[in-house]
Amino acid sequence: MKEKIIFQKSQKGRFTDYVTNPQISIFPPSHFIPQKLLREDLNLPSLGEGEVVRHYTNLSRLNYCVDTNFYPLGSCTMKYNPKVNEDLANLEEFLHIHPYQKEEDIQGTLELLYNLEKLLCEITGMERFSFQPSAGAHGELTGMLIVKAFHSLKREKRFKVIIPDSSHGTNPATASMCGYQVVVVESTKEGLVDIDKLRKLMDSSTAGIMLTCPNTLGIFEEKILDIREIVHRQGGLLYYDGANFNALLGITKPSLMGFDIVHLNLHKTFSTPHGSGGPGAGAVGVRKDLVPFLPVPLVDKKNDYYYLNYDLKHSIGKVRSFYGNFPVLVKTYAYLLRLGKEGLVRVAHNSVLNANYIREKLRDNYQLASSKRCMHEVVFSCKDKKEEYGVTALDLAKRLLDYGIHPPTMYFPLVVKEALMIEPTETESKETLDYFIEVMKRIDQEAKTKPSVLKDAPHTTFTKRVDEVSAARNPVLKWEEYGE
Amino acid sequence: MADRFFTKTHEWVRLEDDSAFIGITDYAQKELGDIVFVELPSVGEKLTQFSRFGTIESTKAASELYSPLSGEVTEVNNDLVNHPEWVNQDPYGKGWMVKIKVDNRDEIANLLDEATYKNLIEKEA
Numbered sequence A: 001m002k003e004k005i006i007f008q009k010s011q012k013g014r015f016t017d018y019v020t021n022p023q024i025s026i027f028p029p030s031h032f033i034p035q036k037l038l039r040e041d042l043n044l045p046s047l048g049e050g051e052v053v054r055h056y057t058n059l060s061r062l063n064y065c066v067d068t069n070f071y072p073l074g075s076c077t078m079k080y081n082p083k084v085n086e087d088l089a090n091l092e093e094f095l096h097i098h099p100y101q102k103e104e105d106i107q108g109t110l111e112l113l114y115n116l117e118k119l120l121c122e123i124t125g126m127e128r129f130s131f132q133p134s135a136g137a138h139g140e141l142t143g144m145l146i147v148k149a150f151h152s153l154k155r156e157k158r159f160k161v162i163i164p165d166s167s168h169g170t171n172p173a174t175a176s177m178c179g180y181q182v183v184v185v186e187s188t189k190e191g192l193v194d195i196d197k198l199r200k201l202m203d204s205s206t207a208g209i210m211l212t213c214p215n216t217l218g219i220f221e222e223k224i225l226d227i228r229e230i231v232h233r234q235g236g237l238l239y240y241d242g243a244n245f246n247a248l249l250g251i252t253k254p255s256l257m258g259f260d261i262v263h264l265n266l267h268k269t270f271s272t273p274h275g276s277g278g279p280g281a282g283a284v285g286v287r288k289d290l291v292p293f294l295p296v297p298l299v300d301k302k303n304d305y306y307y308l309n310y311d312l313k314h315s316i317g318k319v320r321s322f323y324g325n326f327p328v329l330v331k332t333y334a335y336l337l338r339l340g341k342e343g344l345v346r347v348a349h350n351s352v353l354n355a356n357y358i359r360e361k362l363r364d365n366y367q368l369a370s371s372k373r374c375m376h377e378v379v380f381s382c383k384d385k386k387e388e389y390g391v392t393a394l395d396l397a398k399r400l401l402d403y404g405i406h407p408p409t410m411y412f413p414l415v416v417k418e419a420l421m422i423e424p425t426e427t428e429s430k431e432t433l434d435y436f437i438e439v440m441k442r443i444d445q446e447a448k449t450k451p452s453v454l455k456d457a458p459h460t461t462f463t464k465r466v467d468e469v470s471a472a473r474n475p476v477l478k479w480e481e482y483g484e
Numbered sequence B: 001m002a003d004r005f006f007t008k009t010h011e012w013v014r015l016e017d018d019s020a021f022i023g024i025t026d027y028a029q030k031e032l033g034d035i036v037f038v039e040l041p042s043v044g045e046k047l048t049q050f051s052r053f054g055t056i057e058s059t060k061a062a063s064e065l066y067s068p069l070s071g072e073v074t075e076v077n078n079d080l081v082n083h084p085e086w087v088n089q090d091p092y093g094k095g096w097m098v099k100i101k102v103d104n105r106d107e108i109a110n111l112l113d114e115a116t117y118k119n120l121i122e123k124e125a
Helices: A049-060 A083-089 A103-124 A136-153 A170-177 A195-201 A224-233 A242-248 A288-293 A326-362 A383-389 A393-402 A430-449 A451-455 A468-473 B026-032 B085-089 B105-110 B114-124
Strands: A128-130 A160-164 A181-185 A206-212 A237-241 A261-265 A282-286 A298-302 A305-309 A378-381 A419-422 B004-006 B011-016 B019-024 B035-039 B052-058 B062-066 B071-076 B098-102
Touching (some): A083 A326, A103 A128, A103 A298, A103 A305, A103 A326, A136 A170, A136 A242, A136 A261, A136 A282, A136 A288, A170 A181, A170 A206, A181 A195, A195 A224, A206 A224, A237 A242, A242 A261, A326 A378, A393 A419, A393 A430, A393 A451, A430 A451, A468 B035, B004 B114, B019 B026
Parallel strands (some): A160 A181, A160 A206, A206 A237
Antiparallel strands (some): A128 A282, B011 B019, B019 B098, B035 B052
8 A cells, every 4th residue: 555544644733733731711521421321441543633634536537537537437326416416416405404304394305305205106107105215225115115015915925036147136136025935037138027927927926027228238117017917916016126227218107017116226317426335315206006005204285385204104214324324305396396207218218228229339349138029238258368378357347447537337238248237327537438438448458369368457545456356355454453 | 076066056976975075166166266255064064055155256246045955054264264275276186175064964865976967067168
């Protein structure tokens, strides 16, 4: 490590602050805090203000983000997040409210929640939404708890959930957390759900299916209406994982495809800076007869007065404090109002167009994972490159860093060997896409002529190739153990 | 080896009297890459054929482990906690995972023999 952490820079008793002690009497901490809770041995670094500012400013310059470079991380929808969203989320009126304030004092805030819910219902065809879940996986959990509550109320014993082998890992994890047995349905060669296999697996002991559409190969599930028929006929529910909803905005609705429960990653699809743990918003929407199961409260309106409705007959309860990550909801609302219906359709069109542009331009250099035309993301396989030149998807991804491009998602979906999953999003220009395509072609040449350049990459970054295997096998979790 | 059988999900089982050793195949370890973590069941747990008995994690992915046969776990290779790399180095030897007391040898009929398994991985590759 070349950059010391702030504790290593600390010098006990360092004094660079030339302010005169103001000589005013203040209450000592013991005035407020019980004696037994008082501590004097706080492990805080000791540095001057200037050193602290330099330290963090320099660290921030090592950041790689969507505001600095192209970020085609598949399935993550790293679109540009308009700065006006930040301004609006930081309005004093939103910033200083407290969740325990009286309803009549926060009518504007409740109105925003109410209106946003209406917009999301229109976009998805669902009846009502809860904003409580903090992220996509949290939304999944909420949705599947609703599935469970729905079947239990009918006294039906259903213990299985069907999940395609191309699904996000969070889907089986969610089903498992809800106490369900996960049953995997295989994909066809094109990467679609195998309808015949699904028909055999679906029975009256199955609670439902969790599906991402377009799926993780970036392919639209063409047989979605057959899937609906198979699952509904046995009394199961269809859960829509909204991870890839960007491709369908304003084009079609999950309700039209037969989905009963939907989660949307508001932070991805509707533009909030995200990654590395949030804050996010995994809003969950349901069809009409499932509304009584939603978490409480919902925002309702009576005679132009907005109020919090806790009266939901079969509510699964709260899944998070208050109303979720509210600033993300403000950004979502701002995004939707600015784009409008036509804007949303353009987002979907361009995200699909951009992915297909990359697909067509690179298909002679990289093996396609599916022969079907893709939606918002395209998956290539580096299996042939591994066999012929010994370079892996990982080597290729690392080499992209040298050209100032964030690597795509690698080794996912699991059904594709040496997968590279590329999602350019709608906000990238043709020039950026062309640069990426040119770089990918150049790396393809390098793989053939000098594979060692890929093997040792990255060469130009602050940190060179990291030893991921040792890091995972022997994680060093405390800086003291790392040493100088 | 006539006493070794395989699953479609790339586990192997080696029968020894009324017990059986279970692990993952050489093909599986190659596909997964460097193994960094193995989560195994405890002694006394009952496994049913093709049900999940643990998790294996590489730098690429986490995968479930499925039991080739039904039976009670009598021994667990706890050395893998500190030496997950043994699964890469010696998947059929030091990299074994659990030993079970076999419930029903008839279940072997649901497994693949060496030749059939070889065919399967050639098709997959």
